[in-house]
């Protein structure tokens with residue numbers, strides 16, 4: 001039922017629709033497949049911060065840039081579990097753990113496995129994002145009970161090489177395949193506002209919608225400009241390069257139409273988005289957010305601002321599993 005044969009021309013035609021028509025169609029698709037008043041709450045924790053050998057042009061954690069972020073060692077398991085307990089108490093459904101690695105090292109795996117087992121035992125869904133995985137590593141995480149793995153395509157295949165030089169788009173696709181083959185659900189998305197063109201945004205949505213199976217979760221981040229990173233400096237020095245809210249909502253709407261059963265997560269950049277812009281994103285089919293006042297290294301809207309927004313918009317926290325996982329059972 002879910003189309004994975006979208007052409008770029010079809011995705012382009014969505015972007016070219018009058019804005020209100022695009023949002024209306026996305027809202028229809030959303031209602032046909034999911035409960036449109038439910039929004040999933042996820043919490044992030046950086047379990048290994050900074051000092052990353054990759055050179056992603058947007059990232060505060062790359063050792064190649066001068067963001068000034070202090071590198072830290074892998075957290076101990078108990079500290080991760082207490083952060084997870086706090087997230088659960090705050091109403092979060094999923095706990096996502098991120099590490100600034102190119103890929104996990106063998107010596108780190110026992111701790112990572114203990115984190116997955118411990119967080120899962122609290123009744124939370126587990127997600128990890130640790131960089132590239134080979135088949136064996138994906139299987140180890142699956143055996144530990146990992147529910148989701150986040151690994152982003154970030155942009156179109158053409159723009160990707162302008163964003164990161166230490167790995168290729170194909171490397172990203174290979175890890176996604178290893179995660180899928182191990183039976184772990186996929187969380188995959190990208191960043192809007194890195195200086196890419198409309199055609200790159202079309203290529204990005206097209207890449208997600210033509211994966212062999214749509215990601216269960218799609219993250220849509222707005223670039224958080226970080227001083228000292230190439231893309232952060234570019235945006236801070238050229239405010240005109242900022243993608244406006246209407247174009248951002250178009251990306252959400254096109255992703256919703258192309259991947260009707262996926263969860264679409266409004267991710268980084270929400271802190272500086274107006275309530276009206278966020279409401280438009282929810283209207284266009286976004287149905288997941290990161291909660292709490294911190295993402296990995298940057299700020300987030302915070303629980304009280306989100307509770308107020310949900311009350312204003314009549315939204316409620318989702319409790320069930322993601323539709324694609326329910327359908328697969």
Ligand code: SAM
Pocket residue numbers: 058059060098099100101102129130131132150151152154189190191221222223224225226268269296
């Ligand atoms: N190291 C792992 C990796 O890259 O796969 C996981 C962590 S990485 C920080 C996760 C994702 O966060 C990136 O793929 C990127 O899409 C997003 N991200 C990182 N820095 C960002 C920023 N400044 N603004 C928006 N999104 C960002």
Ligand code: DTB
Pocket residue numbers: 044060096098129150152189190219220221224267268295296297298299
């Ligand atoms: C994703 O697409 N966004 C999240 C999650 N996956 C791991 C990360 C956002 C990071 C924002 C920048 C920071 O806090 O360092």
Ligand code: SF4
Pocket residue numbers: 052053054055056059060061062063099100101102131
């Ligand atoms: Fe490293 Fe991930 Fe940041 Fe890239 S996005 S520099 S891989 S932590």
